[in-house]
Amino acid sequence: MPAPSPTPSPAPPTPPVRKFSRRKWLMPVGIALNAVAGALIALPVVGYLLAPASRKQRREDLDWVSLGDLTQFPVGETRLATYRNPFVRPWDGDTGDIACWVRRIAADKLQVFAINCAHLGCPVRWFPQSGLFMCPCHGGVYYEDGSRASGPPPRGLFEYSYKLDGGRLWIKAGQMPTLASPPSVASTGGTQGCSCA
Amino acid sequence: MLMRLIRTLLGWFDQRLQLGKPMGEAMTHPVPRSSASWAYVFGSASLTLLMLQFATGICLAMVYVPSADEAWNSLQVLNQQQTFGWYLRALHGWGSNFMVAMVLVHMIQVFLFGAFKYPRELTWIVGVFLLLMTLGMAFTGQVLRFDQDSYWGLGIGASIMGRVPVFGAALVKLMLGGPIIAGETLSRFFAIHVFIVPGALIGFVGLHLLMVLKLGVNEWPAPGRVVRRETYLKEYHELTHRDGVPFVPDAFRKDLVFSGLVLFAVATCAAVFGPYGPNGAPDPTVVQTVPAPDFFFLWLYAALALLPPNMETFLLLVGPVVGIGILLALPLVSGTGEKSWRRRPMAVLVVLLSVISLTALTKLGLHAPWSPIMNAWSSTPVPDEFLKGRSPLELQGAVVLQAKQCRNCHALGGLGGQRGPALDSVATRLTGDQLFRQVLQGGGNMPAYGKNLSPPEATALVAFLKTLHPKDERPAVDASLVGAR
Numbered sequence: 217m218p219a220p221s222p223t224p225s226p227a228p229p230t231p232p233v234r235k236f237s238r239r240k241w242l243m244p245v246g247i248a249l250n251a252v253a254g255a256l257i258a259l260p261v262v263g264y265l266l267a268p269a270s271r272k273q274r275r276e277d278l279d280w281v282s283l284g285d286l287t288q289f290p291v292g293e294t295r296l297a298t299y300r301n302p303f304v305r306p307w308d309g310d311t312g313d314i315a316c317w318v319r320r321i322a323a324d325k326l327q328v329f330a331i332n333c334a335h336l337g338c339p340v341r342w343f344p345q346s347g348l349f350m351c352p353c354h355g356g357v358y359y360e361d362g363s364r365a366s367g368p369p370p371r372g373l374f375e376y377s378y379k380l381d382g383g384r385l386w387i388k389a390g391q392m393p394t395l396a397s398p399p400s401v402a403s404t405g406g407t408q409g410c411s412c413a
Numbered sequence: 414m415l416m417r418l419i420r421t422l423l424g425w426f427d428q429r430l431q432l433g434k435p436m437g438e439a440m441t442h443p444v445p446r447s448s449a450s451w452a453y454v455f456g457s458a459s460l461t462l463l464m465l466q467f468a469t470g471i472c473l474a475m476v477y478v479p480s481a482d483e484a485w486n487s488l489q490v491l492n493q494q495q496t497f498g499w500y501l502r503a504l505h506g507w508g509s510n511f512m513v514a515m516v517l518v519h520m521i522q523v524f525l526f527g528a529f530k531y532p533r534e535l536t537w538i539v540g541v542f543l544l545l546m547t548l549g550m551a552f553t554g555q556v557l558r559f560d561q562d563s564y565w566g567l568g569i570g571a572s573i574m575g576r577v578p579v580f581g582a583a584l585v586k587l588m589l590g591g592p593i594i595a596g597e598t599l600s601r602f603f604a605i606h607v608f609i610v611p612g613a614l615i616g617f618v619g620l621h622l623l624m625v626l627k628l629g630v631n632e633w634p635a636p637g638r639v640v641r642r643e644t645y646l647k648e649y650h651e652l653t654h655r656d657g658v659p660f661v662p663d664a665f666r667k668d669l670v671f672s673g674l675v676l677f678a679v680a681t682c683a684a685v686f687g688p689y690g691p692n693g694a695p696d697p698t699v700v701q702t703v704p705a706p707d708f709f710f711l712w713l714y715a716a717l718a719l720l721p722p723n724m725e726t727f728l729l730l731v732g733p734v735v736g737i738g739i740l741l742a743l744p745l746v747s748g749t750g751e752k753s754w755r756r757r758p759m760a761v762l763v764v765l766l767s768v769i770s771l772t773a774l775t776k777l778g779l780h781a782p783w784s785p786i787m788n789a790w791s792s793t794p795v796p797d798e799f800l801k802g803r804s805p806l807e808l809q810g811a812v813v814l815q816a817k818q819c820r821n822c823h824a825l826g827g828l829g830g831q832r833g834p835a836l837d838s839v840a841t842r843l844t845g846d847q848l849f850r851q852v853l854q855g856g857g858n859m860p861a862y863g864k865n866l867s868p869p870e871a872t873a874l875v876a877f878l879k880t881l882h883p884k885d886e887r888p889a890v891d892a893s894l895v896g897a898r
Contacts, residue, residue, distance in 0.1 A: 269583035269584075301593060301595065303595075307596045309483070310695055311595050311596065311598075311695055314697055332572070335572070336569040336573065337565070338704055339700040345818060346818040352703040352785065352787055353714075353784065355783045355832045359860065365855065366860050390593065391593055392589065395575045396582040396585055
């Protein structure tokens with residue numbers, strides 16, 4: 217690009233160079249100043265961005281949440297239950313409501329399955345007639361006890377740890393179950409906490 | 414009078430901006446006569462589509478609410494109430510489809526014409542990043558259409574992340590902005606779709622174009638004209654100055670016409686087919702849903718269903734790294750030599766293989782034969798011809814077949830799921846004993862029904878299945894018993 221037209225003024229005469237001149241000094245000072253200020257700004261930004269993955273996050277990932285009265289779940293049946301995510305934000309809307317499958321085996325023996333298929337997280341559906349959970353995405357199928365029956369899932373359905381308290385069913389929830397963080401691993405032992413195959 | 418005023422005004426600005434001369438030089442820079450061709454219009458069309466996406470995207474952002482609570486409602490307002498909101502959504506959605514397609518076609522053309530070779534290696538590498546960003550925009554855009562598919566698509570993304578060794582759990586939370594799909598997830602994808610990737614796109618497109626200008630448009634490859642580092646620049650300079658034409662207008666008019674046609678096609682699709690969704694509200698307690706990805710990710714959906722499960726995690730995590738690595742390394746490994754596809758049969762085969770594979774996977778993804786038809790058992794009756802003349806026990810077996818959801822995976826008369834084999838002629842393949850075993854014990858990707866069939870139900874079911882063979886074809890018999898008889 218051609219230089220702007222104004223005629224350049226003659227270069228000012230250079231003053232004699234001293235050993236520690238202010239000119240020499242300003243450049244390293246400027247760099248150091250920006251580096252320190254940059255770190256002061258950048259490090260909190262990095263912390264801010266990584267916060268969701270940090271353990272010191274203000275909100276814990278799992279908490280006990282009630283699925284309601286135990287009488288809603290007759291012995292021998294598997295039913296859909298929903299709960300409000302214990303760490304919900306006011307603007308979460310519908311996404312704060314999570315579903316799970318509750319199987320009541322005996323009066324005080326239950327299994328609570330995550331809705332998410334162990335393959336890639338799609339919502340599995342219960343078919344009481346054939347006693348199977350089927351996944352609509354890639355065709356994973358599970359038996360009534362959550363164990364893998366067929367299809368691509370690498371394991372059985374994820375299970376929540378649960379407890380019975382005051383006639384109500386409680387599960388430890390708040391995290392999307394994936395192979396990296398299956399909820400039963402985080403179990404701190406419900407009264408009947410059981411892990412699946 | 415008017416012309417003189419305009420010229421004065423332009424002169425006033427140019428005296429200060431001094432952009433007129435460099436822009437003129439850029440516009441009229443010589444390109445090889447052979448490159449002023451209809452084969453060279455896909456890059457400029459991609460750029461045109463990017464402009465369309467920017468313009469329509471900015472307009473949509475004026476109404477869209479990036480909140481998990483309100484996003485879906487704001488899309489309804491855009492579709493139903495905002496003047497031309499539906500049309501802008503349709504333009505943006507169709508523009509995105511056209512853009513992915515155009516970028517892929519551009520890439521294939523560049524690859525076949527050897528345009529990635531010296532000295533344009535970096536142009537190709539930047540282009541690979543542009544392709545990845547385009548696909549990233551397509552995926553994040555699908556997330557912003559915050560509906561059921563979007564919600565479960567995020568679940569699939571998180572589940573893939575969860576398979577990464579060691580860092581899986583942390584990556585899931587980073588992707589979702591928290592431990593579960595919620596408000597932060599959408600806000601995060603909004604920032605990626607609206608600020609981060611578009612910003613990077615502007616920078617990378619600028620670099621890409623700068624290199625096209627500086628290095629010149631690739632000449633039409635002639636078989637036998639080999640690229641050598643020592644001589645190429647001189648040869649290209651001679652080519653463009655001996656037999657070159659100015660980019661504007663000789664090449665540009667074809668770009669202009671093609672871009673116009675593409676915009677016309679986008680506008681037509683948008684007007685005729687309308688906007689994409691949103692489908693059901695992103696309420697994860699509604700489990701009666703069949704999530705499916707957008708068109709350009711159907712091949713991935715198919716691959717995820719068809720990969721052998723024991724290789725899946727490895728291929729999911731290593732495959733993309735290897736694929737992108739090959740694309741990035743291509744110009745560095747193969748930076749000289751023949752450009753013409755007539756002398757590069759492997760290049761042609763690679764393109765054909767990729768296109769055929771992706772097309773086949775996409776077609777499979779459209780039909781998803783691996784997915785059970787979740788309501789086939791209650792909505793798809795057994796066709797009459799399979800019931801005529803059957804005994805009461807056999808008819809009872811047909812009832813069991815329906816009631817136990819067998820049809821979700823097995824078709825009869827072409828209706829029903831395709832997860833398992835069609836049962837029309839199952840009796841010619843399996844004897845009664847084998848049918849009992851298969852039904853009760855499962856196997857071969859079929860669940861075992863032993864616990865869920867009473868002995869009378871199983872007897873009836875097998876009695877019915879044994880009738881399923883063509884009239885003039887005998888049912889299967891146990892070979893060991895044939896000898897004994």
